Amino acid sequence: AQSVTQLDSQVPVFEEAPVELRCNYSSSVSVYLFWYVQYPNQGLQLLLKYLSGSTLVKGINGFEAEFNKSQTSFHLRKPSVHISDTAEYFCAVSLYNQGGKLIFGQGTELSVKP
């Protein structure tokens, strides 16, 4: 069965520090990979996506992620976080053979402290 695991449920970090949010997936078929962000009382917004090509993808708000096929990982990084990055982050996979259905991880709560 396909699954997505976000290895940290909460990540506290100080402002201007770097951050990495980890995501591993399990799938027997090809996947497309996404990171979404959810601010309080809002829906999810797309941060970035990996479909094919370069394994390093850049998204909005200075975030980037690297696809590692051998490790089945898609970790999200930002070199310097801001208070405004405080939110819940979700990793998701779309299975090549399942018509757009997304499987989400449990989410990582990023808390940026001054």
Place this chain on the structure above:
Amino acid sequence: DARVTQTPRHKVTEMGQEVTMRCQPILGHNTVFWYRQTMMQGLELLAYFRNRAPLDDSGMPKDRFSAEMPDATLATLKIQPSEPRDSAVYFCASGAGDGRDQPQHFGDGTRLSIL
């Protein structure tokens, strides 16, 4: 920017009442998804439609939940009768194409409380 619109944003009602949640997908998007978010279960896919036809509703309790798309601009999710365990935030999302490589665009959700 085009947005997915969900109504109502908040709903509080008593157990046993019918609840209807509505979603207006982004114009031109042909795929609509319904999710439920709770602290315990996280994000769960309830059902989704493509070109108004249901593709998968295996995540939905069939005895009390129903999802429809009366037309391309409206998707509905109904719960009848509602139960306290249905309390959650319900999200609608829409997407284009065959969905596999297209991002989903989420509404701001309906926060449902069943007393």
